[in-house]
Amino acid sequence: MAELDWREIVFQQPGPELGGDAQPGYGHMRKAGLDTSHGVVLYLDDISVSFDGFRALNKLSLTIDTGELRCIIGPNGAGKTTMMDVITGKTRPDAGGAFFGQTIDLLALREAEIVEAGIGRKFQKPTVFEQLSVQDNLELALKTDKRARKTLGFRLSAAQRQRVEEVLVQIRLEDQAARRAGDLSHGQKQWLEIGMLLMLDPKLLLLDEPVAGMTDFETDRTAELFASLAGKHTLVVVEHDMEFVRKIAHKVTVLHEGSVLAEGSLEQVQADERVVEVYLGR
Ligand SMILES: Nc1ncnc2c1ncn2[C@@H]1O[C@H](COP(=O)(O)OP(=O)(O)OP(=O)(O)O)[C@@H](O)[C@H]1O
Numbered sequence: 001m002a003e004l005d006w007r008e009i010v011f012q013q014p015g016p017e018l019g020g021d022a023q024p025g026y027g028h029m030r031k032a033g034l035d036t037s038h039g040v041v042l043y044l045d046d047i048s049v050s051f052d053g054f055r056a057l058n059k060l061s062l063t064i065d066t067g068e069l070r071c072i073i074g075p076n077g078a079g080k081t082t083m084m085d086v087i088t089g090k091t092r093p094d095a096g097g098a099f100f101g102q103t104i105d106l107l108a109l110r111e112a113e114i115v116e117a118g119i120g121r122k123f124q125k126p127t128v129f130e131q132l133s134v135q136d137n138l139e140l141a142l143k144t145d146k147r148a149r150k151t152l153g154f155r156l157s158a159a160q161r162q163r164v165e166e167v168l169v170q171i172r173l174e175d176q177a178a179r180r181a182g183d184l185s186h187g188q189k190q191w192l193e194i195g196m197l198l199m200l201d202p203k204l205l206l207l208d209e210p211v212a213g214m215t216d217f218e219t220d221r222t223a224e225l226f227a228s229l230a231g232k233h234t235l236v237v238v239e240h241d242m243e244f245v246r247k248i249a250h251k252v253t254v255l256h257e258g259s260v261l262a263e264g265s266l267e268q269v270q271a272d273e274r275v276v277e278v279y280l281g282r
Contacts, residue, residue: 034118034203035102036066041204041234042087047096049082049258056082057093058258064204069230071245072238073269074255075279080238083255084206088121089114100204120202124209126189130182134173134192137181138164141196163199171195171225187218191225198229205229207237211244223247242280254279 042064049057057079064070072080085091086098089111098106104117128137142160156164168174171191176184181192190210197205210226211219219241226235226248239245245252245266252269254262256279262272269275 033104034100038102039065041066041101043099045097047086047093049091049093055258060259062260064234064236067231067234069226069235069248069250071249071252072236072255073245073252078255079258080255084208087206088119118203120197120200121206122193122197124212126193128181128189128192132181133178134181135164135177137192138167138195138199141199167195167198187214202233204234209239211241219244
């Protein structure tokens, strides 16, 4: 069966110019242009997006600090997905600015370049390679890394192998490494996909309703995982599950009709009458 042939195509030893085994990871090279010295990793400035005259985002301004775990909540149609689409280059705004750190103008980059710059996105539904093992899925994630692709070779570098091991532990699937991904539970698949993002060591992770469909146990585990990732990574989590938000959030942003309605601790936004009216009181 030719199912592992992709290894030959995908995995290539980094050459000396890339540090080869000497590189503990790839992230810092990819993010060479990222400057978060002012403590801000993402800055959206007056972003507007219209679809056929309807304003999905309306002068949206938002600042996310480095290492934060930010929750974005809001009613259906508030613009949460559109905001993620703008950050990742999927949707281009009609007006406004979007900056990754001090210097990277996201609106000047293509989608693949934004991934390369260090922004990873997890959509709601898990999209793992079901026929492959957990470990192979993680290894395959490196395929999107330009530097891993560039050079010739066959096996993973020691640094890459070590990264797979680290991520397996982080997502708590170390005893499932050889298991077929299709046989995992829904929650485990979600963790695996997060692990695939982590293989590229993103500075900013965007996560869309990560605990939808999870059991309570899986939701708790996910809260622990996110808490462990914050600090090293910045997490922006769009979520409707308020219990989950309560577990993880330090700061919550409420979107409504394409702009920020309220921002603060969960207690603060829950006490805001406007938020209760448009969202929490439903
Ligand atoms: N490609 C599109 N074409 C037309 N309208 C769109 C498009 N994408 C989004 N919209 C509209 O823009 C508004 C904002 O949508 P968006 O998906 O960003 O909201 P959301 O906050 O993510 O909602 P939900 O919680 O339901 O996912 C909605 O009214 C939606 O119908």
